[in-house]
Amino acid sequence: MRRLKKLPIGVIIVGVFAVMATVGPWLAPHDPAAIDLHHQYELPSFAHFLGTADNGVDILSVLLYGARLAGLVGLLVVGISLFVGTTFGMVAGYRGGLSDHVVTGIADMVQAFPAILLNIAILALVARPGIAHLVFALAVNGWVLYARVARAQTFTVREREYIQAARALGMSEGRILLRHVLPNVAGPLVVQATSGIGAVILAESTLSFLGLGPGTNASWGALLDQGSAVLLRFPHVALFAGSTIATTVLGFNLAGDWLRDRLDPKAIR
Amino acid sequence: MSPGLLRYVAERAARAALTVFGVVTLVFLLVRLVPGDPVDAILGDQASPEDRADLRRALHLDESFGDQYVAFVGDIGNGSLGHSFRRRNVTVWSLIREVLPATVVLALAALLVAWALAVPLGSLAASRQGTRWDGAASTFAMLGLAIPNIWLGPLLILVFGVQLRWLPLPGDGEGGVAALILPAITIGTALAAILTRQTRGSMIEVLSEQYIVAARARGLSPRSVVLKHALRNALLPVMTVGAAQLGALLSGTVIAEKIFERRGLGTLFLEAFFDRDIPVVQGCVLVIAAIYVTVNLAVDLFYGVVDPRVRLS
Numbered sequence: 001m002r003r004l005k006k007l008p009i010g011v012i013i014v015g016v017f018a019v020m021a022t023v024g025p026w027l028a029p030h031d032p033a034a035i036d037l038h039h040q041y042e043l044p045s046f047a048h049f050l051g052t053a054d055n056g057v058d059i060l061s062v063l064l065y066g067a068r069l070a071g072l073v074g075l076l077v078v079g080i081s082l083f084v085g086t087t088f089g090m091v092a093g094y095r096g097g098l099s100d101h102v103v104t105g106i107a108d109m110v111q112a113f114p115a116i117l118l119n120i121a122i123l124a125l126v127a128r129p130g131i132a133h134l135v136f137a138l139a140v141n142g143w144v145l146y147a148r149v150a151r152a153q154t155f156t157v158r159e160r161e162y163i164q165a166a167r168a169l170g171m172s173e174g175r176i177l178l179r180h181v182l183p184n185v186a187g188p189l190v191v192q193a194t195s196g197i198g199a200v201i202l203a204e205s206t207l208s209f210l211g212l213g214p215g216t217n218a219s220w221g222a223l224l225d226q227g228s229a230v231l232l233r234f235p236h237v238a239l240f241a242g243s244t245i246a247t248t249v250l251g252f253n254l255a256g257d258w259l260r261d262r263l264d265p266k267a268i269r
Numbered sequence: 270m271s272p273g274l275l276r277y278v279a280e281r282a283a284r285a286a287l288t289v290f291g292v293v294t295l296v297f298l299l300v301r302l303v304p305g306d307p308v309d310a311i312l313g314d315q316a317s318p319e320d321r322a323d324l325r326r327a328l329h330l331d332e333s334f335g336d337q338y339v340a341f342v343g344d345i346g347n348g349s350l351g352h353s354f355r356r357r358n359v360t361v362w363s364l365i366r367e368v369l370p371a372t373v374v375l376a377l378a379a380l381l382v383a384w385a386l387a388v389p390l391g392s393l394a395a396s397r398q399g400t401r402w403d404g405a406a407s408t409f410a411m412l413g414l415a416i417p418n419i420w421l422g423p424l425l426i427l428v429f430g431v432q433l434r435w436l437p438l439p440g441d442g443e444g445g446v447a448a449l450i451l452p453a454i455t456i457g458t459a460l461a462a463i464l465t466r467q468t469r470g471s472m473i474e475v476l477s478e479q480y481i482v483a484a485r486a487r488g489l490s491p492r493s494v495v496l497k498h499a500l501r502n503a504l505l506p507v508m509t510v511g512a513a514q515l516g517a518l519l520s521g522t523v524i525a526e527k528i529f530e531r532r533g534l535g536t537l538f539l540e541a542f543f544d545r546d547i548p549v550v551q552g553c554v555l556v557i558a559a560i561y562v563t564v565n566l567a568v569d570l571f572y573g574v575v576d577p578r579v580r581l582s
Contacts, residue, residue: 109291112558114516116523117538121296124542124550125303127313202417209419210527210539221419228423228528232438235427242420250415 010258013251021071024064032061032218041234053237054226057218063244065218069131070248073204074197076135081142082193088143089150090177090185094158103151107144115141116206123212131214138203142196149192153185191260198252205245220245277573285566292558296551297341300328311545327354327548350552355544361552364537369556372522372533375456378449379518379525382457383464383511388504390461391468395476395503396495406465413462418521422455422528439530452529456521460514467510472503505576512568519557 029049036056044051050059092103110118122137123129129137157163158181166176207213208221209228220241227238303310307330308321325331329340344351350361386409394406416424429451430438437448475481476499484498485491523535534553541549 105287105291108288109295111516112288112292112561113554114520114557114561116520117554117557120523120538120542121299121550121554124545124547125300125307125311127311127545205417206419206524210524212542224419224423231423231426232431235431238420238423238427242417242423246416246420249417253415 010251010254010256013247014255017067017071017248017251020064020067022068024067028058028061028064030058030061032057032065034058041230041237043236050240051236053223054230059223059237059240062218062223063220063240066220066223066244069214069219070201070204073131073135073138074200077138077142077200078193078196080135080139081196082146082189084139085143085146085148086150086182086185086189089147090154090181092147093151093154094173094177094181100151103147107147110141110144113141116203119203119207120210120212123207129212129214134204134207134214138200142200145196146189146192149188150185153188154181157181157184187263188260191256191263194259195253195256198249198256201252202245202249274573278570281566281569281573285562288562289559292562293342293345293555296554296558297338300547300551301334301337311547323357324354324545324547327352345555350555351548353546353549355546355549361549364549365534365552365556368533368537371531372526372535375449375452375522375525375531375533376518378453379456379460379521380511382453383460386457386461387464387468387507388500391465391507392472392495392500392503394465394469395472396491398473403469406469410462410465413458413465416458418455418459418524419528421458422451422525425451425454426528439528448529448531452525452531455525455528456518459521460511460518463514464507464511467507468503471506472499475499475503478502505572508568509572512565515561515564519561 034057036052039048039052039056040054042048042052042056048058048060050063053059053062088103092100113121118141119137122140123133126133163176163180166180171179204213205219205221205224208219209225211222211225213219213222224238224241224245227234227236227241231238300307300311307328308316308324312320312324329337332340341351348362350365353359353361353364390406390409394403397403426438429436436451441448472495476495481494481499484494489498522533523538525531526533526535527539534557538550538553540546541553
């Protein structure tokens, strides 16, 4: 019953977001950078469905273009983190010993920094951070979560008979990991990656909100930052930007929960 | 101290020291791993020759790699954390020391908000499972986790500052407790949500223990069973989870300080970022990482002292 209730909301939000990110920019009624100083901070109207913000830019258009940025950054960061984290995590879990100590040690160290601070410290090393730098900075701590999940899962399957059999048959380590370990650790990783996209979108918004995002693109966080500056007079800017971010992040979290319930029939929650 | 406890303390302290060493090395390497000339990358090609020379000197980039590391560690060892590259005669530590108290107070206030919300709510939900209290607690936990703090801050300002006019607006110049409330809620809500879930779960577990059943059988009121017998045992795992969230708490202070225009470590860090004042950026990162490692060590040790079972694992 609860599963049925969860299905629509999370998955629908993610679906809407995916459509916004892919075709949104073509549907956008205005250029998100078009300046119209006569119509700054206007409330929603037929000309501007969600009103206008700083310099009279159309809020709906900024949100649609921002969805593409958020989706792009989310997919890239999670993709890279998933690949790096799974590889390191599986090797650490399978081999144990020194490999395990090294991977866990690096993971501990990366986690000794609050995530956002490490991201900012990395972005500070580039004069004009772009999307690639942002993706890199977010992936530096992004992989750790997947490495931990992959490592823990690998531990539990490492001594199973089918792995021992594969080893006895002389299968190479790489093939064992790819053919026999990976399929068994993939489920929890996919769940983690789903809510992980939401977390990355939030991190991108937060960095843009702090003024550290890739300046050239329309971004949800940057719009929220603008909105916060004029919060007392024109609250609609921050309201639209903030609720878009919050809804999207919530959507990915719910979708992750739903997937977890689907993939693991034993899960009680 | 028993030998077992002594070994536990020594082991944890050694591991923390190793992490600190790793963090220092990582921060050192960060600048040096930038492809090409770090000064070019950091300042861009429009920078004046004076700025470039200053940054090069502040980071000791002219020296050999080994000497750079010695100088870097030396700056940490003598407590100065090096010199700001924009304000040449000021040590990084003196800049940090000025703003650190404000941030620590804010972080503690956020912690207070989180625990003050989570413990009663979680306990109530656990002792009245399936009731409206339970429902309210899980709704709060879900919403609290879902709402980003960059969004909660402006919302709180709108409701309590603009509409209700109960609390001061950012930039009003008002200090004191009233100005601390909204930023503390902004940071503390997510933590409160996590701790509420944890308290509820851990309390449910404890309430099914035999000594609780025995206490009930002796005719103790439900209230005193929960408060006197269950709570203390239920809170230990909650504390560990709380300590693990310290990083999020510290990140939160950066965000709240910006939203509420408060001077603190976060604002210093962001200013240093925009100034490209790398020594200050590094100093802030080191200080925060040190706080993080120290608090986690303290929690670990406290846990080990209170609960002997922990030492064995």
